[in-house]
Amino acid sequence: MKQFNYVIKDKIGIHARPAGLLTKKAKEFESEVTIECSGKSTSATRLMSVMSMGIKCGDSVTVTVCGADEEKAASELEDFFKNNL
Amino acid sequence: MKDKIFGVLQRVGRSFMLPIALLPVAGLLLGIGSSFTNPTTIETYRLGKIIHEGGLLYTILDIMSKTGSAVFDNLALLFAMGVAIGMAKKEKEVAALSGAIAYLIMNTAISALISANGGVEAMAANSTASVLGITTLQMGVFGGIIVGLGVAALHNRFYRIQLPQVISFFGGTRFVPIISAVTYLAVGIAMFYVWPIVQLGISKLGILVLNSGYIGTWIYGIIERALIPFGLHHVFYMPFWQTELGGSALIDGVLVQGAQNIFFAELASKSTEVFSVSATRFMSGKFPFMIFGLPAAAYAIYKTARPEKRKAVGGLLLSAALTSMLTGITEPLEFTFLFVAPFMYGVHCILAGLSYMLMHIFNVGVGMTFSGGLIDLTLFGILQGNAKTHWIWIVITGIVYAFIYFFVFYFMITKLNLKTPGREADAADPKLYRRSDLEKAKASQGESSTDVVSAYILRGLGGKDNLTDLDCCATRLRITVKDPSLVSDPLLKESGASGVIHKGNGVQVIYGPQVSVIKSNLEDFLESPLSDSPEALTDKEPPASPKPAKKSGKSTKILLGAHMNGTIVPLENVEDDVFSQKILGSGAAIEPADGNLYAPCDGTIHSVFDTCHAVNMTSDDGAEILLHIGIDTVKLGGKHFKAHVSGGQKVKKGDLLITFDPEAIRADGYKTTTPLIICNTDDYKNIAVTAKGSAVSAGNEFMEING
Numbered sequence: 001m002k003q004f005n006y007v008i009k010d011k012i013g014i015h016a017r018p019a020g021l022l023t024k025k026a027k028e029f030e031s032e033v034t035i036e037c038s039g040k041s042t043s044a045t046r047l048m049s050v051m052s053m054g055i056k057c058g059d060s061v062t063v064t065v066c067g068a069d070e071e072k073a074a075s076e077l078e079d080f081f082k083n084n085l
Numbered sequence: 086m087k088d089k090i091f092g093v094l095q096r097v098g099r100s101f102m103l104p105i106a107l108l109p110v111a112g113l114l115l116g117i118g119s120s121f122t123n124p125t126t127i128e129t130y131r132l133g134k135i136i137h138e139g140g141l142l143y144t145i146l147d148i149m150s151k152t153g154s155a156v157f158d159n160l161a162l163l164f165a166m167g168v169a170i171g172m173a174k175k176e177k178e179v180a181a182l183s184g185a186i187a188y189l190i191m192n193t194a195i196s197a198l199i200s201a202n203g204g205v206e207a208m209a210a211n212s213t214a215s216v217l218g219i220t221t222l223q224m225g226v227f228g229g230i231i232v233g234l235g236v237a238a239l240h241n242r243f244y245r246i247q248l249p250q251v252i253s254f255f256g257g258t259r260f261v262p263i264i265s266a267v268t269y270l271a272v273g274i275a276m277f278y279v280w281p282i283v284q285l286g287i288s289k290l291g292i293l294v295l296n297s298g299y300i301g302t303w304i305y306g307i308i309e310r311a312l313i314p315f316g317l318h319h320v321f322y323m324p325f326w327q328t329e330l331g332g333s334a335l336i337d338g339v340l341v342q343g344a345q346n347i348f349f350a351e352l353a354s355k356s357t358e359v360f361s362v363s364a365t366r367f368m369s370g371k372f373p374f375m376i377f378g379l380p381a382a383a384y385a386i387y388k389t390a391r392p393e394k395r396k397a398v399g400g401l402l403l404s405a406a407l408t409s410m411l412t413g414i415t416e417p418l419e420f421t422f423l424f425v426a427p428f429m430y431g432v433h434c435i436l437a438g439l440s441y442m443l444m445h446i447f448n449v450g451v452g453m454t455f456s457g458g459l460i461d462l463t464l465f466g467i468l469q470g471n472a473k474t475h476w477i478w479i480v481i482t483g484i485v486y487a488f489i490y491f492f493v494f495y496f497m498i499t500k501l502n503l504k505t506p507g508r509e510a511d512a513a514d515p516k517l518y519r520r521s522d523l524e525k526a527k528a529s530q531g532e533s534s535t536d537v538v539s540a541y542i543l544r545g546l547g548g549k550d551n552l553t554d555l556d557c558c559a560t561r562l563r564i565t566v567k568d569p570s571l572v573s574d575p576l577l578k579e580s581g582a583s584g585v586i587h588k589g590n591g592v593q594v595i596y597g598p599q600v601s602v603i604k605s606n607l608e609d610f611l612e613s614p615l616s617d618s619p620e621a622l623t624d625k626e627p628p629a630s631p632k633p634a635k636k637s638g639k640s641t642k643i644l645l646g647a648h649m650n651g652t653i654v655p656l657e658n659v660e661d662d663v664f665s666q667k668i669l670g671s672g673a674a675i676e677p678a679d680g681n682l683y684a685p686c687d688g689t690i691h692s693v694f695d696t697c698h699a700v701n702m703t704s705d706d707g708a709e710i711l712l713h714i715g716i717d718t719v720k721l722g723g724k725h726f727k728a729h730v731s732g733g734q735k736v737k738k739g740d741l742l743i744t745f746d747p748e749a750i751r752a753d754g755y756k757t758t759t760p761l762i763i764c765n766t767d768d769y770k771n772i773a774v775t776a777k778g779s780a781v782s783a784g785n786e787f788m789e790i791n792g
Contacts, residue, residue, distance in 0.1 A: 046709075052692035
């Protein structure tokens with residue numbers, strides 16, 4: 001299991017567009033990707049759930065990656081967060 | 086009340102079985118090893134040539150003796166953990182850990198106080214011991230048992246404790262070792278002051294015994310047996326064996342004090358004609374009941390066990406009986422009935438005491454290295470000759486004792502229906518619960534809210550029979566199910582879950598840090614009869630299962646109406662990559678003619694964006710729909726939008742969801758094209774626009790989803 005924290009920098013938070021990109025990215029991996037924020041948590045591959053979390057700028061999210069390709073997935077996802085959010 | 090005490094005793098008895106199962110093996114190792122490494126034995130039988138220090142045989146015997154005593158020396162720790170495991174209702178491994186910690190803490194606290202008060206020299210003789218390298222009070226198995234019972238009580242009380250959010254990490258099972266450590270620190274301090282008083286009383290008893298002849302010998306025997314469970318027998322008999330309390334004698338011109346010392350001095354002396362019974366009266370009594378009596382009692386326990394259980398208990402009883410018979414180590418056998426039938430143990434004490442007295446009366450002079458098994462009887466009785474020892478009386482008395490023990494035990498077990506091994510109500514037996522039991526359980530538990538939560542979880546997971554494994558990590562329940570299609574996310578959400586993750590047969594339900602409490606509650610619930618019909622507690626009908634067709638295996642067809650009045654725009658033509666490249670999923674957009682967004686079907690609103698420009702909903706058929714008004718309109722921060730629904734709300738097709746001002750949005754520089762996206766596109770085979778022409782009215786045929 002790999003885990004990292006990230007504080008959202010994007011002013012408008014994880015709305016539809018970034019959520020879509022995130023789920024697309026998360027689906028690339030075999031590992032299970034979970035995103036947790038302020039007590040709520042969901043699979044990062046479920047677009048509607050990710051959108052519904054209403055993650056905003058300044059929120060700290062915890063991303064947990066669990067599975068065969070977790071090393072790769074965690075580092076790519078961390079880059080994704082840094083570049084897009 | 087009586088039933089309750091009985092039930093507790095039965096649990097205690099059963100909890101003893103784990104460490105006890107180890108004792109026969111350890112007993113044989115210790116018995117054989119120590120008998121043949123005893124210098125007196127070696128010297129008496131001139132074994133010095135084959136058994137000598139440094140020699141192979143001696144080393145092997147020494148290893149046997151030392152490994153065997155490792156178990157007996159640490160018996161208290163085994164009991165501290167074993168009793169805690171046996172008495173803990175749930176999460177037994179935590180109780181075991183806590184038992185070990187509490188035991189160490191208690192002894193360390195005592196040890197610190199001993200040093201502070203002048204060290205071992207300042208304490209009464211034989212009152213201290215070294216336990217796991219800690220110099221502490223000699224409390225024997227009793228020390229372990231009070232730790233085991235106390236820790237189990239703390240565990241059962243606190244293993245589900247919920248602490249405030251800030252320190253919630255220390256809640257639940259993690260709290261148990263903490264509270265146990267703190268409690269037993271205090272118990273250790275208390276014991277330092279209380280226990281020496283108990284020890285003093287016992288040594289006073291010794292003096293009484295010495296002054297009362299045959300009766301005194303009888304009382305000595307009773308007390309010695311009765312103290313075994315408390316580990317105090319050493320405090321009691323050691324002074325007799327090793328000090329002037331057990332008598333003094335002048336042997337070959339040397340003054341020898343203590344019963345055992347006298348016997349071995351006589352054994353070594355060539356001038357001994359008859360062994361002094363005044364010394365051996367504190368020892369010989371063990372032989373009849375250890376070699377004959379207790380094994381017969383074991384046979385009675387075996388005979389009274391339920392036939393289907395006999396084979397299982399037979400092994401334990403046979404090895405325990407053999408251990409008692411050969412080595413004179415009786416704990417394995419005595420502990421099998423001590424706690425389930427304390428009264429029977431009382432009878433055993435009286436008979437054992439009588440055995441001491443009879444040996445005294447019959448002038449039997451057989452001593453022992455440390456206990457009364459066949460090995461010691463042979464070495465110090467039979468081989469010394471009947472003239473010196475009168476050992477034949479041991480056999481005669483023993484045979485009578487075998488019959489007495491067998492019939493007394495058989496009679497008591499059957500008449501009093503004692504739950505000796507093989508007779509206990511089997512917890513694993515499938516007990517049939519009647520409706521009345523269920524009602525009773527419901528009434529007594531008052532349908533506590535924790536049960537309702539558990540009931541929802543259980544229903545959400547497809548019922549009791551669908552579960553194969555249940556575990557939890559930091560924030561989520563991890564469950565393995567037989568049939569993943571029976572899992573219902575809405576029901577699980579109803580139980581308070583913030584998310585559900587599916588992976589093959591694995592399901593993860595996310596609750597947050599309090600999940601360990603939820604898991605414990607669920608486990609309790611699973612064991613109660615209520616769990617057979619969780620519907621009884623969840624009166625609310627679950628939201629219609631939104632299982633997409635693909636997962637349930639049936640083909641489905643979902644029809645969506647237009648979500649607004651306007652002109653259809655194929656998704657490919659929407660001026661935003663995320664939509665046009667279908668990154669969010671398949672769907673279609675409408676260029677609105679007015680400022681109203683309607684529900685395209687019946688369903689539940691999942692969430693409305695804070696900025697009110699988009700809404701998520703789940704159709705009753707399971708399609709996850711995103712309605713997004715305009716492009717990049719998130720940047721408007723809610724300006725020009727007004728939501729008429731909120732998350733969790735049920736809606737009908739055509740209900741007004743959001744109103745907005747298309748003119749103002751366009752004036753601010755944003756497009757108003759409104760895509761309808763199926764977020765779980767992957768779950769379906771085909772999603773197609775079915776509206777004819779390009780102009781649509783809200784609610785009219787718009788899109789078809791096929792799974």
